Amino acid sequence: MARQNTTFKNAYNRTLALLSAGGLETSEPALGRTLGVSRTTVRAVLSRLAERGIVVSEGRRRSILRAPADDDYFAEAETDPLSNVIERTFMKRILEADAKAGTHVNELELAREIGVATSSVREFLIRFSRFGLIEKRPNSHWVLKGFNRAFADELAEVREMFEMRSALAFAALPKDNPLWGRLDLLEAEHRGLLDTIGQHFAGFSELDERFHRLIHAASRNRFIIDFYDVIAMVFHYHYQWNKQNERERNEQAIHEHLAYIAALRSGDVRRVRDACATHLESARATLLASTV
Amino acid sequence: MARQNTTFKNAYNRTLALLSAGGLETSEPALGRTLGVSRTTVRAVLSRLAERGIVVSEGRRRSILRAPADDDYFAEAETDPLSNVIERTFMKRILEADAKAGTHVNELELAREIGVATSSVREFLIRFSRFGLIEKRPNSHWVLKGFNRAFADELAEVREMFEMRSALAFAALPKDNPLWGRLDLLEAEHRGLLDTIGQHFAGFSELDERFHRLIHAASRNRFIIDFYDVIAMVFHYHYQWNKQNERERNEQAIHEHLAYIAALRSGDVRRVRDACATHLESARATLLASTV
DNA sequence: CTTTTGTACTTTACCGATACAAGACAGATT
DNA sequence: AATCTGTCTTGTATCGGTAAAGTACAAAAG
Numbered sequence: 001m002a003r004q005n006t007t008f009k010n011a012y013n014r015t016l017a018l019l020s021a022g023g024l025e026t027s028e029p030a031l032g033r034t035l036g037v038s039r040t041t042v043r044a045v046l047s048r049l050a051e052r053g054i055v056v057s058e059g060r061r062r063s064i065l066r067a068p069a070d071d072d073y074f075a076e077a078e079t080d081p082l083s084n085v086i087e088r089t090f091m092k093r094i095l096e097a098d099a100k101a102g103t104h105v106n107e108l109e110l111a112r113e114i115g116v117a118t119s120s121v122r123e124f125l126i127r128f129s130r131f132g133l134i135e136k137r138p139n140s141h142w143v144l145k146g147f148n149r150a151f152a153d154e155l156a157e158v159r160e161m162f163e164m165r166s167a168l169a170f171a172a173l174p175k176d177n178p179l180w181g182r183l184d185l186l187e188a189e190h191r192g193l194l195d196t197i198g199q200h201f202a203g204f205s206e207l208d209e210r211f212h213r214l215i216h217a218a219s220r221n222r223f224i225i226d227f228y229d230v231i232a233m234v235f236h237y238h239y240q241w242n243k244q245n246e247r248e249r250n251e252q253a254i255h256e257h258l259a260y261i262a263a264l265r266s267g268d269v270r271r272v273r274d275a276c277a278t279h280l281e282s283a284r285a286t287l288l289a290s291t292v
Numbered sequence: 293m294a295r296q297n298t299t300f301k302n303a304y305n306r307t308l309a310l311l312s313a314g315g316l317e318t319s320e321p322a323l324g325r326t327l328g329v330s331r332t333t334v335r336a337v338l339s340r341l342a343e344r345g346i347v348v349s350e351g352r353r354r355s356i357l358r359a360p361a362d363d364d365y366f367a368e369a370e371t372d373p374l375s376n377v378i379e380r381t382f383m384k385r386i387l388e389a390d391a392k393a394g395t396h397v398n399e400l401e402l403a404r405e406i407g408v409a410t411s412s413v414r415e416f417l418i419r420f421s422r423f424g425l426i427e428k429r430p431n432s433h434w435v436l437k438g439f440n441r442a443f444a445d446e447l448a449e450v451r452e453m454f455e456m457r458s459a460l461a462f463a464a465l466p467k468d469n470p471l472w473g474r475l476d477l478l479e480a481e482h483r484g485l486l487d488t489i490g491q492h493f494a495g496f497s498e499l500d501e502r503f504h505r506l507i508h509a510a511s512r513n514r515f516i517i518d519f520y521d522v523i524a525m526v527f528h529y530h531y532q533w534n535k536q537n538e539r540e541r542n543e544q545a546i547h548e549h550l551a552y553i554a555a556l557r558s559g560d561v562r563r564v565r566d567a568c569a570t571h572l573e574s575a576r577a578t579l580l581a582s583t584v
Numbered sequence: 585c586t587t588t589t590g591t592a593c594t595t596t597a598c599c600g601a602t603a604c605a606a607g608a609c610a611g612a613t614t
Numbered sequence: 615a616a617t618c619t620g621t622c623t624t625g626t627a628t629c630g631g632t633a634a635a636g637t638a639c640a641a642a643a644g
Binding site: 132 | 411424
């Protein structure tokens with residue numbers, strides 16, 4: 001096999017979902033746009049829909065024969081892009097066990113473990129290296145730098161610098177800037193989550209990310225914006241391992257966000273500074289508490 | 293061919309240079325350490341030295357038969373690692389001509405132009421992407437973001453933030469920290485360069501890089517330290533195209549560096565701030581002047 | 585008993601090939 | 615006149631293979 005057709009399978013599953021929701025696009029280009037794939041893939045999807053007797057197309061006329069059933073969908077595992085699989089396996093290794101600084105990472109071994117070609121692992125490691133957790137010895141192995149206190153400190157230091165600057169830039173934005181509207185929406189989501197915190201506080205981490213990315217967007221600086229990828233990665237993975245007091249932590253964070261939002265609206269530099277600093281300080285504390 | 297043996301050729305050339313200087317190491321491991329390569333490569337070098345009748349080895353006894361001549365060396369082009377070749381070709385393209393933001397970058401085309409496999413180009417582009425000049429569209433091409441004013445501004449903004457912090461950290465270093473010693477040496481080099489500025493002011497860019505990297509080392513933060521790679525890349529390539537007033541610019545920069553060094557030694561926070569700001573401001577101006 | 589050499593083995597760097605996915609274009613539909 | 619479909623071409627994602635470079639270990643030399 002040359003390439004897993006995850007793009008196709010993903011698009012197919014999402015088309016089934018659209019069908020169930022009754023919102024199937026009419027034309028190939030339109031469907032391509034909503035799915036974010038090319039027409040070639042759309043046609044492959046339509047072709048399979050016809051094979052399975054769900055939708056038949058003739059020319060530009062399409063008729064839905066039946067609603068999709070559960071077993072029409074591809075298994076989730078199959079729709080996961082290879083790079084995600086590699087990333088997950090690798091992060092599991094790093095976070096779970098022998099992730100001491102100085103450990104060697106072997107491309108070939110990783111590739112064999114996951115069942116993929118070395119070049120895929122290689123490319124992943126190169127991409128991953130910008131997170132500052134691994135380093136390459138030319139012509140030789142990669143060296144792990146450890147998910148430790150030093151990493152957390154360095155990360156937090158830069159984060160605080162960047163976010164403070166972004167927050168001040170945000171507060172200074174003219175009132176007709178579209179970012180304000182997006183901030184309003186996010187605030188509403190925060191309040192909504194607060195009401196239902198008992199049930200699904202797990203959704204917070206995703207909201208948290210969108211909130212901070214919105215703030216960073218005000219910096220209009222690609223280096224600042226891109227740096228948030230490092231933080232998002234850390235939160236995404238590391239917090240899967242640290243469920244202690246999750247609810248309390250999240251609830252507190254929501255309140256801090258709300259205060260932060262109010263400060264931004266006030267336009268008062270000192271208030272923004274304080275709210276930002278307060279929130280980032282507790283974020284730092286949480287992070288440090290969960291390092292090795 | 294599977295792999296250019298540039299490592300070997302490089303090591304071989306450097307061994308010849310060591311021979312001419314009369315400083316050949318005795319044992320294989322020792323030579324490996326000074327060259328920074330493995331024993332396998334050292335043995336390949338020794339074996340070629342024997343073939344060419346320069347040095348013969350029997351057991352651990354080695355005798356030098358003759359001094360290396362000019363045509364014993366491999367041509368420089370052959371000793372250049374593939375990744376360098378790719379980088380140079382790519383940067384030339386970006387800087388020379390049609391480097392408008394939005395231009396597509398085609399892996400296959402680049403690979404054909406240089407005469408290498410696509411995977412090598414791919415890996416280069418992934419590594420290069422952290423410089424913020426290109427961006428990947430999944431399953432599709434890379435998009436150039438343009439070596440323009442916006443890029444220079446964003447770069448300068450982060451640089452100033454980072455270097456200011458590093459400089460303050462440097463000034464606060466205890467006097468027995470080894471970085472002070474290295475600063476002394478660099479100062480001497482600056483003065484030396486100032487005396488001979490007429491002849492070889494070209495050497496300044498390399499000195500400049502070492503100076504700023506030294507300052508950043510005081511931050512003890514991998515993200516800050518690594519960020520200097522972006523700046524180094526920009527200076528390395530962009531300045532090859534902008535030779536206007538090079539001598540005056542460099543001379544001024546040297547004086548700014550000397551003032552900067554004096555400020556660091558003084559430990560006076562305000563003085564450090566001023567010297568750092570002054571220098572970075574003129575660096576920013578130079579950079580902006582040379583963007584498209 | 586430490587360091588070096590000879591040798592065998594493992595891993596990385598790079599190539600070439602191919603299925604999957606994107607993109608281009610002309611003729612057909614509305 | 616714009617958008618859509620059919621068809622074709624190009625390019626990316628991934629694999630498997632091999633020469634170059636690194637690494638491990640036992641026997642030899644000091």
